[in-house]
Amino acid sequence: MSLFAELKRRKVFKVAAGYLVVAWLVIQVGATVAPQLGLPDWAPRLITLIVLLGLPVAVVIAWLTELTPEGLRLERAPKGNKRVFFVAALLVAAGVGWFVHALSGDVGLTGSKARLGAASTAVLPFLNLSSRPEDEYFSDGLSETLLHQLAQVPKLKVAARTSSFSFRGKQDDVRRIGELLGVATVVEGSVQRSGEMVRITAQLVRTDDGSELWSRSYDRRLADLFAIQDEIASEVAKALVGEVLPDEHAKAVQGGTRDVAAYDAYAHGLQQIAIDSFASLDAAERAMLQALARDPNYLDAMVGLVRVEMLMTQTGKIPKRTARLRARPWLARIEQIDPGNAQLLGVRAELAEEAGEFDVSRRLLAQAIERAPNDTWLRTTQARRHLYDMEFESALASAEAVLSLDPLNGSLYFLKTSALLWLGRIDEAEASARRGWQLQPQNPNAASAMAGVAAFRNDLAAYVHWNLVAHRIDPDDHEIIAEMVPALQDLGEPAAADAWLRVSQRLAPGNLFAESSRVVVENARGNAQAAYDGAFALIPRAAEERRWNWTIAMGAGCLAAVELGRSAQMRQALVHAGVLAPRYDVASFRALVPNGTPINAQVRRLSMLAPCLAEPQDWNARRAELLATVTALKGPAWMRKPSNARFVAFLQPDREALVREELGARYTEQVGREARQRWLGIADDPRIVARNAELRRMHRAQHAGLPAMLARDRLALMPAGDATARSR
Template sequence: MSFLGELKRRNVFRVAGVYVVVSWVIVQVAATLEEAISLPAWFDAVAVSFLAIAFPIVVVFAWAFELTPEGIQRTSAVSTEDSITEQTASKLDMVLILALLVFAGAMVLPRFLPQETVPAAETVASASTSDEAMVAAATPPVQDASIAVLPFADLSPDGDQEYFADGISEELLNVLAQVDGMKVAGRTSSFAFKGRNEDLREIGQVLNVAHILEGSVRSQGDKVRVTAQLIQVSDGFHLWSQTYDRDLSDIFAVQDDIAQQILVAMTDELMSDKAPSIAPAARTDISAFNLFLEARDLISTRDEAAMQRALELLNQAIEIDPTYAPAYASRAKAYTLLSDRPGSYGSIPAKEALAHARANVDKALALDSKLADAYAVQGLINADTGRPDFAVSSLRRAIELNPNSLDARNWLGLALSFNGRLRDVADQLKTLVDIDPLYRPGVTNTILYNYRIGDFETAKKVGERYIRANPGRAESIRLQSGLLNLDNQPAESILLQETVPLEEFDRRTSGELRSQYYDLGINAEYNGPHKLRPLFEPYGDFKEGNESEALAKARKAVADFPEYYAAHTIYIRVLSETKSDAELAGHFASAFDGSLETYATKLRPSVTVNPPPYSELALALRTVGDNAGYDDAMQRWRFTIDMFRAGGDVSPGRDLDEALYLAIAGDDEASIDFLESAFAKRHPLDVFLFKSRAFKSLELHPRFAALRRANLVRVNEERAILGYPPLDESYYGIETASTSD
């Protein structure tokens, strides 16, 4: 008999087949146990190694020994007549067929089973009792080709390779983001779980991904070991893992090499058509690189002190390597975000910050014309300086170079809002928070713009998803407070916001809180610790009745910050409310060359939800007898309102804008229609609104008086929650409004 025939007679092939299938079952059990009871990461690897080593032993045993009625005997000692290998073969065939059916079922059946998702109707029904159900409803379905790259753990003896570990993670994240059809969770969200030993299934649910890549870095001397593993979120199954041992002579070459190998293995597992090549990372001195990485993390916090520290680190990095383009781009971003313009987080005068930012962007692009971060900051600068079309161009280029550039996507949304395209903004921001649901600036803006287009449910769900992932943190409290305010609960919003420790209050947040007090008619009475930013003090002083002080501060602000749009806006509003119309008209002529185009361009806010102060300008020009200027201002204002309406703005803020326009144009009934619409959507309205000079002609109108009284009822309900006495109609200084026809 031939050798192959003897292998078949002795059932060697059958035993090998049964062994392979049974081994597969054992490996699945080992992986599940490792995840379920937190066994060491090497547990399943040891199991696989043991089974592989035992395989040739089992095959040799099947060749050398035979199962007989008398027990196991050496094959050579069993005669052909006494052999029962044919009976054993039949039994082994049955076992193999059954095992193969189990194997096939385990591989194929999950593809035909529905995912365990909560139906939309059930989610809505349980929303009042389950925060988790509400978050689930806000989360789009998980797609198979989706992944989050968690920051690799630094297991080095000295714990000094954290930035190298982060660099590998981010390199993988950026490259995967360029694979067609693959969704990659953004850096902010992925890195939010750094150092948090949380269940991977929970992380996958928060980030809305099907797979997670995690790993570790251990270096000692000139050697480095990097371990990476790809995990399926649904069941914790390890799809792939690998360990790489390398010399550390060139950290960037090591990083590129490992990232490429991991990517090839990952894209095979995720059934991608092909793995893209990794472009070599920008080279620099390792100490400069570490300073850059630390600074970049500090900038992402948007905390003023942290970003000031980031500037110091970037200065050191650039001193070490004056040719490292990413450091210049990050320094430009830090300067822009540290300016004292609205929407930023610092106190560097806007003119000074802008000059530094422009110089650093130009330097970065001169060193690297394909640097996405540099184009992103260039776009933000263009938006700030009233060049939205150039901003959109720069930001689209940044996204083209790096699809996971969160800042670029956020700032692109804001740039689109300059033309009133609020639905487009909301769509852009939806893509952003789908990529990175924990990116705070994107979350905040998504809430704002969805509210503006009338989709408060989406706004609320996006916010609550963030809050759920960051419970108890100051930024989550502020976010929840903002949602309460948008949901017509201003007093509850104030009470919640004041639970934030004072040391965690920045001036921007303090100003927002103070404005909420003003809306309820709580002015000089309020002596809390939350002060307005200096630039906003003039309007606060005016609301508190200090007209002369308000004028003095407004004049000083616009002299100190001539390029700062908010200084001009506040100055113009104070001039209008104090009826300083000649001064306002003169300022329009001198600061804006009497040009509405210049006026509109310079006074665009960074987050565009309100137009420039057209009502104040129109009133002033009409009062000083410039009828042509008045007509032009009203026409430009009408065009802007219509542009926002066409872009999807249905907010109470836009209704109030319509009401102001129509009141000044002399259409009292239509003006009150929009005031009533705004009140129905958002009440109470700013109590100071009814004192506005623009509504002077409406004071004795019965519908206006009735609306004012209804608003006071709601204002007083909120004041009572805060412990303040009620206001009455005398607050407006109008004695006959309620009885006149």
């Protein structure tokens, strides 16, 4: 008789099949009950091991025994015994090997191909299983707090909130999530809140095969929420990097509160910060203040409130001075509680920069990033700093570094796009901007990035279109619409330009963007006196500058001053304000740009204010003096950088270089184009004449296509309710 027939006769197959069914049920019950009983993490695995070891035992017993009318009788088979025992031994060895391997806590993570390495994770938004859908903010707050705690562990790479939360409500496979975020694991779970009780489940899952590394369920009182968060973070960190040092653990859990109502308000605030609109920032500020009213020592809420004030400044909602005054008492409290707090150091760096202490600012920001290398706000601040300083290679590197932690954050592509644009890599910049728009079509920054690409391509119609899209997303932002006003004027739509200026002024009376655009528009219309007067009035507001709006307005004002023969008065006022220097030798230039101010940013400003630097008879001598100073301070390598070519051309008495740079000027550099060309003495060059004619034809064609472009997206050229719009 064959071995197969003998196995069948002895009912080994039936016994094995029946055993597996029962074993599966036992394993499922064990996995469910063990966490409820508070058993250790390895308990479900031990149950599985015992059940698996029972299979070869059952097979051997079925092989060796036979059920007869007289009862169970031992009956050794004439052949096949060795093979059956060998297979049983293999099953035992495989089960024990699996248990030892699983118990190691690594389960193959060392071989992970995740972009951020084996010790990397993403905290996905926990599912809200409460009866009220509006409680989602609470589950989000728990997820974000957990993410923040894990990000404090230096050896652990944690994907940023924006990217991990982009998977909310989606049924993406963990393998795809791991690939998109570059992480080896994900933390996922659910929250069910009912009265004073909360049920939380959490699990750590490998992204390469979807296997579970750790899981736990909690049924506790709501007051125990903070202990649960601490336990989850500790267990996840332990599974990924081993034991967490006591000081690392202390830093991770520092900053929380035991007041559930305070935490509730804080979670509301985090939800509003993520929206990042003018209205949501107001709501976030109120929520953080409510949390601090409940718990005045709630460190995370203090940091959250300061973040809100900084975001309000960055979006132009409030002036920097207002943000400083609001933040000052909370910064003092944070310093009392945690002097080395990374967010505190980052804000101190921002304030030092505004005070002109640039070296101090860089040092503080570097310390902050060293303390919290996973903090995307700090790394984004660093990228933005490099961009404003016109250190475009560094800005691109910083943007890509923060994108490695937050690859699905559409607004970060705005920074990357800007750096690529100024480096002249426009096709790459457009791809970056489109990726940002694809990821976050409801983010005004993503639309602004698309507008930036259009400006560098000299496509004014597309520039206006994307600014109107951004305005529709965030109708309270006064800067977006003020920035597009000069483009409307150049397209031949002066009524629309005036109408949108009125809207900007209504949203934020006296805002610098609207006042600056008014100067540029008046200069473009040939109203030299109005441009001069407007620019002169803005001189004391240099410290309010954002995105070069003040400098661009001053450039238009200086051109108007030359035309009016009043450049000496404008120059004297700018020197008195500390914007220009009486001379430009090394000592005078260093006095103008103290404490490590990036020289390339200052040279850009001076190149735009060039008509105010000297009278015509003194211009060549002043330019030579400035060229020698910049060369001495920055060296020949800086002078050869393509991104600095335009500034170098204005410093050198090289007509060919001036013409070449003017021919390739982007729209962002064309303010007062023809007036500037007359001042430079190149307006009569045939190539310049031909280029200007080409731009005028291009703008007319763009203007003709603008109505259809706006109609496709249901956008209006004139603001709703404008009296001029009704008359048209």
